[in-house]
Amino acid sequence: MTERVSRATTVAKLPAKLRLSNYLGYAAGDAANNLAFSMASMFLLLYYTDVVGIPAAAAGTIFLVVRVYDAFVDVVIGRLVDRTHSRWGKFRPWILLGSLPLLLASVWAFTLPTADSDAMKLFWGYVSYGVLSTLYSVVNIPYGSLAATMTQVPTERAKLATFRNVGAAATGLLLALVVAPQVQRWSSANLFAAKSAELGAGASQAELDAAQAAASAEAAAGLQSSLTTITLIFVVVGLGLYLFTFFTAREQVARPAEDSVRFGAAMRTVLRNKPLLMLCISALIMLTATLALNTLGIYYARDVLGNASIYPVLSLLMTGAIFVVAPFVGKLVSRIGKKNGYLLGGLVFFAGALILWLAPSSTPVFAYVGYFLLGAGQGLVNILMWAMEADTVEYGEWQTGKRTEGTTYAVFSFVRKLGQAFGGFAAAGIIGLTGYVGGAAVQSAEAIQGIRIAAGLAPAALALLAVLVMSRYPLTDARFKEITAETEARKAAALAAEG
Incomplete structure (x- = not known):
């Protein structure tokens, strides 16, 4: 009887309204996550091609294979998370214990040992990135699942998603401001131009060839040293952010004591969840588009626009657009709903990518x-994507009577990882096929056009497809309110019957 009273009290207790510290703590978690994730998505391909010396197409295969592998790891971690019980809750212990290994793995990924053969270069690339991706899943799956247990209020979930996106955007901007100047400083083209000027107009071809080789070697060594230093600093910064998340982002939505779902039942719950499936398909397509764009941003600035120092400006505009959009997401959701907000974001992203494809190199203002449009569209989609994922947990509970935050988030993350895999692979594959040569002082016209296609045209087409898929998403905000009310009524009736 005591157990029944305890359960009744736990289920009936309403979660406290979230405070600013809760929102900031949740934002800090994704800011820390992206010290590893965004660092890899924005600069790891460049590191592979220009420092390690891995051909672009082969580097793209690393992203494809490891991210597909990691998509399956996500499901395993999700199941382990769903079965976790501790005095710190279900999710926060994973964040606490996994954070330092993840940050150290990021250092390793950007500090690979020197190897003479392509086989060994690829070996170290696969192993280091595989470890980094696995540890990222260990931290990110419980972190992402945490939102569904912090609150059930739709507006508060939208705010959590907004703060999460702002935290990630702030890290993206930090990376652009810190890393891009080092890319420009250690550009082989710039170093070669300086050495050529020193040689003068009468330099022989042999002298120019030697100068180019020296510039490439100096650029690789300088960029390697810079990236190692930066990632080591990020270990300290990231650990502080994770600890802040651990102490402020607490679980509040109670689960029944017996609500530990077997894998088969959890997967049946997920596969019957039509809103989750539609969201997953659209997210897969959208993530393919955004990862292709993010992977080639530094290439676009350096090789298409002719100056890597422009990249922080581009990142500032993209991040600034997210900060402009974020305060209005709550009002937008209350007026047109999350689904229509998502569709709007996808169309804005489509317009921005189309402009990027067509923009003349001589006029950076385009x-x-x-x-800016890409940032606004991507920010709106990402904010609402996370809020909608949390909503699908309630849909699954309403449909089956089982809450599976970890497994639901893991499946969603599985699909996102596939999108990231396809996006990175497509970006690297396109520039590889169109003739990009890592470390070269001058890229061919075909290679530059390949960068335009991979960073602009392909993301535009994919964004439009994602919008078409999402137009059939069935879980409106009005329907969400209905199913949560029905679920709570069932719980109350069950408790009354037990009493």
């Missing part, structure tokens, strides 16, 4: 406009 690229600036394109990046």
